[in-house]
Amino acid sequence: MREIIEYISSYLTSDQTPGAAGNMFWALVYIMLVFLGLSVAVIAMNWLERKILAHMQVRLGPMRVGPHGLLQPIADAIKLLLKEDIMPAEADGFVFWMAPLIVVLAAFTVFVVVPFGPTHAITDMNIGILFMLGVSSLSVLGIVMAGWASNSHYPLIGALRSSAQMVSYEVAMGLAVVSAILMTSLNAEGTGTLSMIGIVRAQQAQGEWFVFKFFPLGLIAFFIFAVAMVAETNRAPFDLAEAESELTAGFHTEYSGFRWSLFFLAEYSAMIAVSSIAVTLWLGGWLRPFPNWLNGTPWDQIFSIFPGVTFLLFAAICFFNTVRMPKHPLFRIQTIGLAGFGVVLGLIGLVLFVPAVSLRVQDVFWFSTKVAGFMYLYIWYRGTFPRYRFDQLMQMGWKVLLPMGLGVLILTAGVALLQENIWHP
Amino acid sequence: MAPVATPFFFYLFAAIMLMGGIAVITRKNPVHSALALIVALLAQASLYLMLYAPFVAGVQIILYAGGIMVLFLFVIMLVSIDRSIKERQFNRQWVVGMIAATALGGLFVAVYTKGKDIFPEHALSVAEGDNTQKIATMLYGQYMFTFEIASLLLLVAIIGAVVMAKKRI
Amino acid sequence: MESILHITTLHYLVLGAALFLLGVIGVLTRRNVVIVLMSIELILNAVNLNLVAFSRMWGGLHGQVFSIFVITDAAAEAAVGLGILIAFFRNKETVNIDEVNLLKW
Numbered sequence: 268m269r270e271i272i273e274y275i276s277s278y279l280t281s282d283q284t285p286g287a288a289g290n291m292f293w294a295l296v297y298i299m300l301v302f303l304g305l306s307v308a309v310i311a312m313n314w315l316e317r318k319i320l321a322h323m324q325v326r327l328g329p330m331r332v333g334p335h336g337l338l339q340p341i342a343d344a345i346k347l348l349l350k351e352d353i354m355p356a357e358a359d360g361f362v363f364w365m366a367p368l369i370v371v372l373a374a375f376t377v378f379v380v381v382p383f384g385p386t387h388a389i390t391d392m393n394i395g396i397l398f399m400l401g402v403s404s405l406s407v408l409g410i411v412m413a414g415w416a417s418n419s420h421y422p423l424i425g426a427l428r429s430s431a432q433m434v435s436y437e438v439a440m441g442l443a444v445v446s447a448i449l450m451t452s453l454n455a456e457g458t459g460t461l462s463m464i465g466i467v468r469a470q471q472a473q474g475e476w477f478v479f480k481f482f483p484l485g486l487i488a489f490f491i492f493a494v495a496m497v498a499e500t501n502r503a504p505f506d507l508a509e510a511e512s513e514l515t516a517g518f519h520t521e522y523s524g525f526r527w528s529l530f531f532l533a534e535y536s537a538m539i540a541v542s543s544i545a546v547t548l549w550l551g552g553w554l555r556p557f558p559n560w561l562n563g564t565p566w567d568q569i570f571s572i573f574p575g576v577t578f579l580l581f582a583a584i585c586f587f588n589t590v591r592m593p594k595h596p597l598f599r600i601q602t603i604g605l606a607g608f609g610v611v612l613g614l615i616g617l618v619l620f621v622p623a624v625s626l627r628v629q630d631v632f633w634f635s636t637k638v639a640g641f642m643y644l645y646i647w648y649r650g651t652f653p654r655y656r657f658d659q660l661m662q663m664g665w666k667v668l669l670p671m672g673l674g675v676l677i678l679t680a681g682v683a684l685l686q687e688n689i690w691h692p
Numbered sequence: 693m694a695p696v697a698t699p700f701f702f703y704l705f706a707a708i709m710l711m712g713g714i715a716v717i718t719r720k721n722p723v724h725s726a727l728a729l730i731v732a733l734l735a736q737a738s739l740y741l742m743l744y745a746p747f748v749a750g751v752q753i754i755l756y757a758g759g760i761m762v763l764f765l766f767v768i769m770l771v772s773i774d775r776s777i778k779e780r781q782f783n784r785q786w787v788v789g790m791i792a793a794t795a796l797g798g799l800f801v802a803v804y805t806k807g808k809d810i811f812p813e814h815a816l817s818v819a820e821g822d823n824t825q826k827i828a829t830m831l832y833g834q835y836m837f838t839f840e841i842a843s844l845l846l847l848v849a850i851i852g853a854v855v856m857a858k859k860r861i
Numbered sequence: 862m863e864s865i866l867h868i869t870t871l872h873y874l875v876l877g878a879a880l881f882l883l884g885v886i887g888v889l890t891r892r893n894v895v896i897v898l899m900s901i902e903l904i905l906n907a908v909n910l911n912l913v914a915f916s917r918m919w920g921g922l923h924g925q926v927f928s929i930f931v932i933t934d935a936a937a938e939a940a941v942g943l944g945i946l947i948a949f950f951r952n953k954e955t956v957n958i959d960e961v962n963l964l965k966w
Binding site for chain 2: 865866867868869870871872873874875876878879880881882883884885886887889890891892893895896898899900902903906909910913914916917918922923925926928929930932933934935936937938939940941943944945946947948950951956957958959
């Protein structure tokens with residue numbers, strides 16, 4: 268028994284990712300954890316999207332299923348699982364079945380290299396960012412196959428438009444990524460790195476997040492990536508290919524039940540994946556805010572109580588809403604449920620105050636907070652912007668973002684060379 | 693990086709590649725052939741990772757599986773395949789073709805059995821940590837001319853493909 | 862048994878040769894132009910596998926750089942080949958290479 272505890276604690280204090288250490292058991296454990304975390308994040312995103320969109324449109328959203336609609340995603344999942352699985356008559360059965368699998372595969376494999384912390388990635392490949400961009404471009408294949416296999420013209424047009432849009436904005440994304448990678452090479456040896464953990468360590472070593480570096484070049488590159496990533500995941504305002512008023516849900520029109528939920532799962536996972544790329548490349552990954560300006564032990568301790576305080580804040584909101592629930596006997600179950608949820612959140616917050624736990628969870632917490640900020644931005648875009656027409660969309664991808672990306676890249680390279688010449692002549 | 697269970701993964705990916713290759717040349721439906729080729733290409737990218745060539749694996753996934761095969765799928769969708777599925781699949785010279793392939797296979801077997809002692813073991817263990825940096829140094833240093841010619845070739849291919857596929861020149 | 866379990870360069874070369882053979886059979890025996898083009902991609906991939914296996918054996922990275930160039934050229938050739946196929950398909954409405962016989966007398 269003691270050996271097991273020693274084994275676990277010796278692993279918890281290692282300084283390598285499981286992939287680098289060649290440890291298959293821990294790699295599998297990390298994969299399970301990432302998978303679980305992703306599922307919870309997708310469920311939470313479903314609920315958050317409906318509630319936040321509703322509040323932006325001055326209505327309430329789902330309120331009935333659980334307290335304040337908290338059990339609505341579970342009800343949606345049960346409904347989707349119980350629905351009839353329809354396949355169109357003349358559809359190509361094998362391709363129809365494979366298309367959602369490919370999209371889900373591409374969306375989930377990306378998370379192998381996402382760095383939740385300095386040793387909290389499943390593995391740290393030498394080509395981390397290249398791998399992420401490449402595997403996320405495999406989802407275009409799944410979309411084309413889905414549109415083709417449905418044997419109907421609305422899905423085919425939707426799939427062709429969607430894949431053309433994704434391919435165009437991948438170019439702009441690639442250029443923005445290259446200009447961020449360029450900034451990692453401003454060190455003593457003069458070589459940069461493509462590995463995700465290496466990029467965050469470069470930001471740590473250079474003392475500023477890449478979004479503020481060479482102002483305004485880092486900011487413009489971040490902006491180009493932020494726009495291109497929304498177009499890449501087919502979200503508003505670039506969601507013409509799956510808009511209901513235009514193409515009756517585009518390439519996933521003929522999918523029902525569990526297969527449709529796979530597409531939906533893949534879309535949210537892809538959103539989280541590209542947000543992770545943006546957070547790692549420009550916003551400093553797992554680094555806490557102001558690592559250099561406010562350094563030293565007292566500030567470290569102040570920032571280390573943030574995870575616990577956040578969960579206690581959520582628990583306080585739950586209790587406040589429990590008090591505000593209508594005092595009617597039919598609402599008793601919901602009131603008790605909300606209070607129980609608040610108690611669970613409070614317990615998690617209290618556990619996060621323990622120093623041993625807080626030390627390991629610190630990095631994951633800051634990373635998740637920044638990605639959650641991006642998710643809120645996605646929902647905000649959906650509630651605010653009108654939809655782009657398809658020719659406007661393609662024009663923006665090729666005629667606006669691509670020249671801007673090239674310009675930022677050339678200027679960044681020039682400024683980096685000048686800086687090298689000034690400091691190391 | 694510490695290698696883990698190398699024979700198992702090698703045989704797994706080799707089997708996937710061979711089955712994918714056989715599926716490419718035997719399926720009636722070109723869409724199924726394209727899907728089998730995508731599976732084979734992804735298995736090959738995994739083999740590159742096992743050969744300590746991560747950059748080539750990344751390039752294979754992005755360019756081959758994510759670019760060329762999308763191109764193939766688009767063209768298959770444009771070209772109507774309903775007529776071609778009902779036609780005869782293998783041409784009339786298939787006997788001569790198989791004899792030629794068997795002769796080539798015999799040549800390979802002869803070369804490999806006679807020469808299998810001249811391959812030294814994996815004596816040199818190439819570190820994976822800076823593979824990309826070394827390839828970049830070689831690409832922009834020793835192979836700079838080839839790099840420029842490759843970009844010129846891609847430009848020619850783009851212009852050629854646009855001209856070929858236009859309706860009226 | 863030991864020679865099967867210990868993976869050497871020869872294993873990768875044999876796999877490359879097998880893929881090359883599959884590609885050659887596909888080019889020589891199929892009638893559909895798209896499948897012939899895909900068999901050519903199989904041949905190029907077999908060559909790439911050989912190159913990278915030898916690069917690992919000798920320790921230098923020249924084989925890997927060469928294989929990157931091979932992949933680039935395969936992309937260019939696939940684009941031009943498919944363009945020609947589309948131009949031809951517009952004329953004759955078929956993807957059968959046995960019918961590309963306009964010069965037959």
